[in-house]
Amino acid sequence: MKSEEAGVRGHLLRVFGLGFGLAVVIGGVIGSGIMRNPGIVAAGFPDPKWVLLAWLAGGVVVMIDAMPTVELGAAIPLAGGPYSLAARAFGPLTGFLVGWADWLQNAVSTGFITVAFGEFVQRMGLFTSLTTGEIAIGLVLACGLINWIGTRVGGASQNIGSALKAVGLTILVAALFLAHGKGVAPPAPPPAAFFWGAPAILAIQAIYGAYGGWHAAVYFSEEVHQPERNVARATFGGIVLVTGLYLLVNAAVLKVLPIGVLAQSKLAVADAAMAVLGPISGKIVTGLAIISVATIANLQIMEYVRTGFAMARNGVMPPSLARVSKSGTPRVSLAVVLVVTIAIILCADLIKGQLYQILLEIYAPFVMLVFLVLALASIRLRLAEPDLPRPWKMPLFPLPALMSAAINVVLLVAFFLRNDWKTSASSVGLLAGGMLIYLVGRSRWKPLTD
Structure with a gap:
């Protein structure tokens, strides 16, 4: 009964360790970006040395952005x-x-990811009688069931998925390195001269996108043992490991594909694997993609369940979302997440997927806005609460925070310049629309207290 009482009052279980923190960072970052984006980067930086330096620089920039x-x-x-x-x-x-x-962008991106899972599954020749949307819903329900059982089970599933993803990608990299020239694509014409223009800007965006998800450990601070140490260790350790793996992937792909061929590839890792492994490579890469997107979908469901939980606990969302089961899962928040995600999938499936592109364009700036606010928040709290214990302090304060803010301002401006006014207005309108929830909730919902 004591446990259940704690759950009603909005307390999660502290059951995760550093290994889980590393798993969510690695599992949250490594996805389709590294499979697709090497070709985009090679087109923007058409020299192998510049390609590797660009990916390394991306890891360094993300490290600064994370501080x-x-x-x-x-x-x-x-x-x-x-x-x-x-x-x-x-x-x-x-x-x-x-x-x-943050909640909205997680909802939309989870719907998109799960439909990609359905496409990959059907590419393997499985469940062809179902629509990709129906397969996506199956994945959402499976992730929901895993997390409904309890926090430990959800965490274990994430550890396993992230490990399989990292090991699978490492094995593929090793196969490319050990190819000894077998099946290597023929030399391409000399690449175009290096040019600082639109291709390079697109390459930078592709790299930044491929590193997205590095902040996953922060969602679970309350559930991680020694968060004052392990949040920093998991985040920075995960970024270092991912950066190293990304460099290995690009080096392996460059060993197989000439830079001119790579620059024209839309699925660089798959093309390199095909050159080395032949027809079987398609199933290998698709299998790796299935594990990758399933792991990310599970993680994102875990993340935005906790966002809804935290907001409800503070009285800005319905208090029922803060109820926690004895096994540590905010089940009402989880149920809402599942319903919303399935609704998005059904709507997109009904209109043949066009809704996804619209929604992704609308919600794209939300991630940049979140990190801009957090960069400013770190400066604000240094000034407003100088005595707040800070187990990890960013070096050279406030330079990293200002650099992070500048990066996200530039990305926000680029988004609004690139998209039409209707998309931009929709982004602002949906964000402002949340104000209705806030205003209604202020008079009806109260923060939960111990």
């Missing part, structure tokens, strides 16, 4: 990720808008 978030996450070990950190720095309204933006 403000990690400082906040280690100092404020609360569930909910960006929401809880922004609320502490700027108050309930800004916190709500950040949490709302």
Whole structure:
């Protein structure tokens, strides 16, 4: 009964260790980006040395971008990720808008990822009588069941999925390195001269996107043992491991594919595997993609369940979302997440997927907005709460925070310049629409207290 009482009052179980933190960072970052984007990067930087330096620079930039978030996450070990950190720095309204933006983008991207899972499954010749949307719903329900059982089971599934993903990609890299020239694509014409223009800008965006998801450990600060140490260790350790693996993948692909061929490839890792392994490579790469997207889908469901939980606990969402089972799962929040994700999949399936492209374009700036606010939040709290214990402090303060803010401002401006005014207006409108929830909730919902 004591456990259940704790759950009603909004307390999660502290059951995760450093290994889980590393698993969610690695599992959250490694996805389709590294499978697709090497070709885009090679087109922007048509020289093998520049390709590798660009991916290395991407890891360094992400490390800097992570510093403000990690400082906040280690100092404020609360569930909910960006929401809880922004609320502490700027108050309930800004916190709500950040949490709302984060919750929405997780919902849409999870729907997109699960449909990609369905496409990969059918590419293997499985469940061809179903639509990709129906397969996607099956994955959502499977992830929901795993997490419904309990926090430990959900965490274990993430550990296993991330490990399989990393090991599978490492084995594929080894196969490419050990090819000894077998089946290597013929030399291509000399690549175009190096040019700092649109291809290079697109390459930079592709690299930044491939590193997305590095902040996953922050969502679970409240459930990780010694978060004051392990949030930083998991985030930075995960970024280092991913950067190393990305460099190995690109080096292996460059060993097999000439730079001119690579620059024209839309699925670089698959093309390199085909040159070395032949027809069987398609099933190998597809199998790896299935594991990859399933792991990310499970992680994102875990993340935005905790965002809804944290917001409800603070009285800006319905209090029922903060109820936690004895096994540590916020089950009402999980149920809402499953219903919303399935609804998005059904709507997109009904209109043949066009909805996804529209929604992804609308929600794309939300991630940049979240990290911009967190960068500013780290500066705000240094000034407003100088005595707040900070187990990990960013070096050269406030330079990393200012650099992170500048990066995300540039990305936001680029988004609004690239898209039409209707898409931009929709992004702003949906974010502002959350204000209705906030205003209604202020008078009806109260923060849960011990």
